[in-house]
Amino acid sequence: MITHTSSPSKIELRHVTHLYVTSRNAFMAVKDISLTVKEGEFISLVGPSGCGKTTLLSLIAGLEKATRGNVLLDGEEVSGTSRKVGYMLQHDYLFGWRTIEENIYIGLEVQGTRSKETEEYALHLLEDMDLLSFRNSFPQQLSGGMRQRVALVRTLACKPDILLLDEPFSALDHQTKLKLEDLIIETLRRHKKTAVLVTHDLQEAVAMGDRVFVLDRTPGTIRREIEIPEVLRRLLPFGTRQQDGFTTLYNQVWREMEGTSDGATSN
Ligand code: ADP
Numbered sequence: 001m002i003t004h005t006s007s008p009s010k011i012e013l014r015h016v017t018h019l020y021v022t023s024r025n026a027f028m029a030v031k032d033i034s035l036t037v038k039e040g041e042f043i044s045l046v047g048p049s050g051c052g053k054t055t056l057l058s059l060i061a062g063l064e065k066a067t068r069g070n071v072l073l074d075g076e077e078v079s080g081t082s083r084k085v086g087y088m089l090q091h092d093y094l095f096g097w098r099t100i101e102e103n104i105y106i107g108l109e110v111q112g113t114r115s116k117e118t119e120e121y122a123l124h125l126l127e128d129m130d131l132l133s134f135r136n137s138f139p140q141q142l143s144g145g146m147r148q149r150v151a152l153v154r155t156l157a158c159k160p161d162i163l164l165l166d167e168p169f170s171a172l173d174h175q176t177k178l179k180l181e182d183l184i185i186e187t188l189r190r191h192k193k194t195a196v197l198v199t200h201d202l203q204e205a206v207a208m209g210d211r212v213f214v215l216d217r218t219p220g221t222i223r224r225e226i227e228i229p230e231v232l233r234r235l236l237p238f239g240t241r242q243q244d245g246f247t248t249l250y251n252q253v254w255r256e257m258e259g260t261s262d263g264a265t266s267n
């Protein structure tokens, strides 16, 4: 019998290069990116605007096919979108004409898996997010932070193993964002999800991530990988921010960002 000593990678990018091709030209968005994410790990991607962060998420989600190289989930090549992957964006995309309860079933409907059982699971997640009493409300009656929590419930209701988060907190006020960071990490740990966060907030990248990848641009490449020490990793993001080592790591990420070709002008 073969025993596997190390768990296989949940996500693996092998020498991934991606070009966007139009009728007039081809633009290389990312070049020769290799990285692996283990099951249950949370990684953060930061880098100047246009360095290919969203492109990497699209490749993992199977929305784009890599021009060169391989993208694997659980050791299998990605071919189109998969139920394994949940994607959450900056904008919550809730339907204003549907109640919160009906909104959290949208993903299940798209998947064709809406049933009494999956509805119950979604409602249970809504309760976890402290929003069950709002099930009959409409999105416009909720604050931005509450709406993002609903969007998270809708994504998690489909039971993805992997969660892709593209600047999900950038439209929120600071305090709401800090609370939501903790809530998300807590929820992901409890459900043993693997996650990739794209953010332009370097503190958030360090507070939430187990590892932070700093990307450089044109074409997008990995400039530096920074591992967050275990003592900081096991805390929730708000707690991590209070630790002594936090500022040092943040400064390290900041310096790397300053060194990117976009440097201080990036946002
Ligand atoms: P980021 O998310 O880091 O800001 P993106 O992945 O969105 O970067 O984009 C990387 C580069 O690829 C940018 O220069 C962008 O203009 C280009 N790009 C992104 N999507 C497309 C597309 N669909 N067609 C052509 N170029 C694109």
Ligand code: MG
Binding pocket: 053, 054, 055
């Ligand atoms: Mg982007």
